[in-house]
Amino acid sequence: MPKTAIIPPGSGKPLPPYSPGTLADGVVYVAGTLAFDKDNNVLFPGDAAAQTRHILETIKSVIETAGGTMDDVTFNHIFVTDWAHYGALNKVYAEYFPGDKPARYCIQCGLVKPGAVVEIASIAHIGKR
Template structure:
């Protein structure tokens, strides 16, 4: 099964050797996404809600570039640096998934950028192309 790297329009370079997303057999895998600008600086430092919104917009762009929508998301992996931000993240997250919610897990851990508060990786099923 061939795979296709997904780089949404306007996407800058990646922080390490990976693609923002990969599609194979109608499934889109979105890499762990941080709230980073094109120079790899964390945006919205100290604001978990704004970082979550930024991250989900980046994920939405990757899925859109593959021909899908956020309604196609089936699973999210959520990483938080502090459980104190759990409520803020969920407040934004719920707006992006208003209908049937995708499965997910959420863990607390360190992230590659110290000012990053949240990272999300996503799987979406958009059908075979």
């Protein structure tokens, strides 16, 4: 099955070898996304709400570049460094998914850079509806 790398205009260069998103057979797989600037510096260190908003805007840009919308998101993988950030994360998250919510899970774990407290990866089905 052919696949296409999805790289939104103006995206920073990923640290490791990966694409921000991959489109295959009408499904967009969005890589684990953190609140980084174009130089891969952590934005809003320790601020779960601001990081979540930045992350979801980045995910939105990947999905829109592939031809979809946030309504096409069917699953989110959420990682948080401390359960104390869970409420702030959910408050912002609910703004991006006001109708039928995608399935998801959330686990507590360490993240790749100090100051990063939230990471989200997504799956969106933009093919047949």
